[in-house]
Amino acid sequence: MKKQPTIVLITVDCLRADHVGFLGYERPTTPFLDALSGESLVVPQAIVAGAPTYYSFPAIMASRYPLALGRDVLGIAPDEPTLASVLKQAGYVTAAFTAANPYLASRFGYEEGFDVFRDFLKEETEPLSEERVNVGSDGWASRLNRKLQEVRPYMGPMGKIYDQLYFEYCQRIMPAAKSLDALRRFPAADVLVDEACAWLASIGDSPAFLWLHMMDPHSPYYPKEEALVLMGHDGLTPFQARYLNSYWNRSDLGPGEMKRRRHDVIELYDAGIRWVDVQVERLVRKLQEVNRWDDCVFAFTADHGEEFLDHGGRYHPPSRLMEELIHVPLLLRSPGIPKRELPKSPFSLLHLAPTLLNAVDVAAPSEFEGRIHGQEFGENREWDGIAISECVAGCTNPFRPESRMGPRVLSVGQSRLKLVLSFDPPVEHLYDLEADPGEQFPLKATAFIVERRHLLEIAREHLRQSYRQRSSERRLQARLRDLRLEWQKPEGKTLPAVQELSPGVLLGE
Numbered sequence: 001m002k003k004q005p006t007i008v009l010i011t012v013d014c015l016r017a018d019h020v021g022f023l024g025y026e027r028p029t030t031p032f033l034d035a036l037s038g039e040s041l042v043v044p045q046a047i048v049a050g051a052p053t054y055y056s057f058p059a060i061m062a063s064r065y066p067l068a069l070g071r072d073v074l075g076i077a078p079d080e081p082t083l084a085s086v087l088k089q090a091g092y093v094t095a096a097f098t099a100a101n102p103y104l105a106s107r108f109g110y111e112e113g114f115d116v117f118r119d120f121l122k123e124e125t126e127p128l129s130e131e132r133v134n135v136g137s138d139g140w141a142s143r144l145n146r147k148l149q150e151v152r153p154y155m156g157p158m159g160k161i162y163d164q165l166y167f168e169y170c171q172r173i174m175p176a177a178k179s180l181d182a183l184r185r186f187p188a189a190d191v192l193v194d195e196a197c198a199w200l201a202s203i204g205d206s207p208a209f210l211w212l213h214m215m216d217p218h219s220p221y222y223p224k225e226e227a228l229v230l231m232g233h234d235g236l237t238p239f240q241a242r243y244l245n246s247y248w249n250r251s252d253l254g255p256g257e258m259k260r261r262r263h264d265v266i267e268l269y270d271a272g273i274r275w276v277d278v279q280v281e282r283l284v285r286k287l288q289e290v291n292r293w294d295d296c297v298f299a300f301t302a303d304h305g306e307e308f309l310d311h312g313g314r315y316h317p318p319s320r321l322m323e324e325l326i327h328v329p330l331l332l333r334s335p336g337i338p339k340r341e342l343p344k345s346p347f348s349l350l351h352l353a354p355t356l357l358n359a360v361d362v363a364a365p366s367e368f369e370g371r372i373h374g375q376e377f378g379e380n381r382e383w384d385g386i387a388i389s390e391c392v393a394g395c396t397n398p399f400r401p402e403s404r405m406g407p408r409v410l411s412v413g414q415s416r417l418k419l420v421l422s423f424d425p426p427v428e429h430l431y432d433l434e435a436d437p438g439e440q441f442p443l444k445a446t447a448f449i450v451e452r453r454h455l456l457e458i459a460r461e462h463l464r465q466s467y468r469q470r471s472s473e474r475r476l477q478a479r480l481r482d483l484r485l486e487w488q489k490p491e492g493k494t495l496p497a498v499q500e501l502s503p504g505v506l507l508g509e
């Protein structure tokens with residue numbers, strides 16, 4: 001029997017497309033991947049099916065739109081077929097090493113199909129939130145500060161000065177950190193690659209599927225010091241790095257004031273990407289060493305991007321589906337896939353899983369919504385992709401079921417045009433990404449009327465399909481899993497609200 005090729009999927013959290021060299025970034029974030037792109041298919045307009053992590057991964061792993069089972073269902077439903085479970089059934093041994101992202105945990109179904117599933121969450125108990133300045137002592141300074149905070153709303157312009165002084169004061173009283181390693185919240189990419197290399201060395205000749213999810217560019221931005229040196233930015237002290245992260249997390253400053261530190265923060269973010277690149281190279285060397293590289297099907301992508309004030313915001317909250325949040329790098333390297341760059345037309349990550357299965361001659365399950373791409377990659381014709389992304393506005397804490405029930409935001413991209421729809425309040429913006437790549441100027445209602453109507457029809461059809469094709473069985477199983485987890489919570493934690501238990505909520509939306 002022919003030996004089955006190894007499949008390696010690398011996903012990077014928060015990696016926007018315009019920060020990798022093979023898509024034109026001028027800083028040296030990805031020298032190894034840039035070289036690899038010469039023997040790969042480069043997809044210049046890869047679009048996630050939702051953002052952030054929890055709205056992106058159902059498409060990557062199960063080729064399904066994130067809200068297809070209802071807004072209140074998060075992650076993969078129990079027994080839903082995934083890339084991993086299909087490969088396992090086809091005789092693959094499977095392993096996942098993910099860098100402590102709580103939304104990729106087994107409680108959301110992501111262990112489905114993996115023989116080895118290591119999410120590092122037990123070691124990392126910190127919630128996935130940005131760094132907060134916390135001064136909790138009862139000293140005279142804290143008492144004085146509490147008094148000042150009470151009168152802060154009446155300070156007028158003096159309030160700004162007080163905010164700045166208070167921020168600086170907090171920075172100085174925080175206990176000193178010994179190193180960037182001590183400040184980092186997630187295992188760095190080298191930790192995951194160590195695990196992956198050990199696993200590869202332990203599985204003999206079995207066909208293998210390996211998934212790594214790296215968090216190095218995720219905030220708070222504390223890159224490896226080696227990566228800062230490689231980026232020509234050595235000498236940054238842990239104090240300075242923490243200062244920058246705290247500054248970037250301030251809620252009392254407007255975008256104009258944040259801008260002053262934007263460049264410095266991006267340097268930290270870029271160094272995180274560089275570390276990913278260094279570790280991907282190390283992994284590829286290992287694959288070569290164990291004779292798995294030549295026929296390996298290798299995919300490198302991200303779950304969403306990151307905003308650096310592009311539209312006035314920071315990080316990656318679910319709200320607007322702008323390009324900096326949904327446009328990600330995608331590089332596919334396989335002996336059966338042509339080495340070229342696709343035309344600049346959207347390619348949804350919904351199609352990634354069936355395409356990877358096709359590359360190793362394993363049939364994709366009928367439940368997968370994505371189409372197989374393979375043959376089309378080789379044809380030198382204009383690419384005509386459509387990419388739909390969706391999320392729930394304001395759902396920044398999906399551990400709270402009520403946070404999941406906000407209004408939907410939807411974007412449809414085709415060719416150079418992108419339509420963004422918000423439902424509450426209703427807003428419809430059409431952008432020409434060629435003329436306005438920064439999405440700063442929505443087109444007038446009279447522009448591209450035919451194309452606008454066409455994109456609206458695609459959006460409507462997507463919503464109709466979402467309801468029509470919904471599997472009530474999958475939905476029910478996922479909701480029951482949620483409820484079981486709620487009931488298992490230790491005493492003192494909130495039980496599900498009454499409406500969460502009603503059959504209407506369980507079966508409808």
Ligand SMILES: [Zn+2]
Pocket residue numbers: 013014052053054303304
């Ligand atoms: Zn993410």
